[in-house]
Amino acid sequence: MEPSPAGKQASLADEVRRRRWYHVLELPGVTTPGWFDVRRTVDRVPMPLSLAGKRCLDVGTWDGFWAFEMERRGATEVVAVDIDDQSRWDWPPAIRLTGGLHDALAVVEEFRENHAFEVARRALGSRVERRDLSIYELSPEALGGAFDFVFLGDLLLHLRDPVGALAAVRSVVGGEAVIAETVDAVPSILRPRTPTARLEGQTRPWWWQPNRAGLLQMIRSAGFVVAEATGLYFLPLGPGHPRAKRRDLLRAAVRSPHGREELIMNLRGIPHVAARVRPLRPSGGAA
Numbered sequence: 001m002e003p004s005p006a007g008k009q010a011s012l013a014d015e016v017r018r019r020r021w022y023h024v025l026e027l028p029g030v031t032t033p034g035w036f037d038v039r040r041t042v043d044r045v046p047m048p049l050s051l052a053g054k055r056c057l058d059v060g061t062w063d064g065f066w067a068f069e070m071e072r073r074g075a076t077e078v079v080a081v082d083i084d085d086q087s088r089w090d091w092p093p094a095i096r097l098t099g100g101l102h103d104a105l106a107v108v109e110e111f112r113e114n115h116a117f118e119v120a121r122r123a124l125g126s127r128v129e130r131r132d133l134s135i136y137e138l139s140p141e142a143l144g145g146a147f148d149f150v151f152l153g154d155l156l157l158h159l160r161d162p163v164g165a166l167a168a169v170r171s172v173v174g175g176e177a178v179i180a181e182t183v184d185a186v187p188s189i190l191r192p193r194t195p196t197a198r199l200e201g202q203t204r205p206w207w208w209q210p211n212r213a214g215l216l217q218m219i220r221s222a223g224f225v226v227a228e229a230t231g232l233y234f235l236p237l238g239p240g241h242p243r244a245k246r247r248d249l250l251r252a253a254v255r256s257p258h259g260r261e262e263l264i265m266n267l268r269g270i271p272h273v274a275a276r277v278r279p280l281r282p283s284g285g286a287a
Contacts, residue, residue: 012123019116023065024238027123032116034238036270038065038153044233045180046276047151051075054148058128059135059169060155064117067128070151079143080117081133088134090160092201135159138168146174153180154235156218158205166222170279176227179219180274185264187211188232188271209261212273224277234269 013030024034052074058067061080071078083089117130133142135155140146150173156162169177187196188211195217197210210218216226237243243266264271 012119015119019119021063021116021238021240023063025063025065025068025120027120032063032120033240034063035241036154037236037238040236041180041233041272042069044230044272045178045274046228046230047073047178048149049073051149054175055079055145057081057143057147057150057172059138059150059152061117061130064120064126064128064130066151066153067130068120068124068126070149071126071128075149078128079147080128080130081135081138081143082130083134084132089205090158090207091205092160092203092207094202095205135165136161136168138172140172143172146172148175150177151180152177154182156215157182157209158207160201160207162208163218163222166219166224170223173279176276176278177224178274178276179215180272181215182209183215183232183271183273184209184211184261185232185271188213188273215273216275219275219277223280225280226275226277228276230272230274233272233274235272236269237265 012027016027016030016032019032021032021034022036023032024037024039025032026039047069050073051070054070054075055077056067056070056075056079058064058070058078058080061067061082064080067078067080120126121128121130131143135152150169152166152169156165156179159165166179169179184196184198187198191211191213193213195210195214197208197214197218199208200206208214208218212229212232216229219226
């Protein structure tokens with residue numbers, strides 16, 4: 001006997017409760033308690049309102065928020081790529097060599113092993129195809145050709161070679177792309193025209209923290225033309241994200257840039273900049 005609509009909704013709600021979510025997603029009758037509420041930044045990202053007839057790619061999809069958003073905007077085909085085996089991430093050597101990788105992987109696997117993407121895809125009746133592929137492995141050969149539109153979000157921070165990764169993205173952009181990434185807020189405000197980036201690569205899976213100008217320079221260095229770029233905006237934390245006590249945040253902010261980031265993140269959200277870009281053509285002109 002086919003379950004009633006109420007029964008299906010109750011079953012979905014139970015599945016949502018039993019999983020750890022990265023994105024806040026609106027599923028039929030239930031909203032996922034994600035770590036990050038990307039819904040509140042959609043209007044800041046310069047993605048076309050209509051993607052009708054387009055072949056689209058979401059790089060670093062995680063729970064699939066942007067892949068499902070592209071499908072909602074009428075994309076004919078959406079491919080979403082991410083890495084299934086977290087040991088293939090760009091983990092800093094300090095984590096691998098000191099034995100910290102085991103603990104780090106345990107946290108990540110709480111998200112990955114619960115198949116949240118598949119739960120969301122089924123609930124939405126989506127046709128998005130998810131592929132196990134690293135950003136460094138992107139190529140027309142691996143993905144069956146180029147894409148009319150590509151979205152890359154919140155991944156460069158975790159990459160040792162962000163410019164090389166962006167060059168791989170460029171190889172599959174047949175039309176245009178949007179890159180929405182974390183930036184360092186204070187240098188973005190104090191040095192708006194000087195490209196800078198702070199290198200970490202120690203105890204967290206974070207590498208380069210550019211200011212706004214630094215992010216745009218990375219994008220241009222990888223062979224893109226920046227057609228449009230936003231100012232600084234903040235990605236709010238979702239209900240599932242752990243919160244620190246304010247007094248602890250204030251103490252940490254005085255001691256280190258990392259503490260300053262934690263304070264900004266908890267009070268405002270994660271600072272971001274989004275850019276709409278086109279690949280340079282071999283002649284040196286823009287598409």
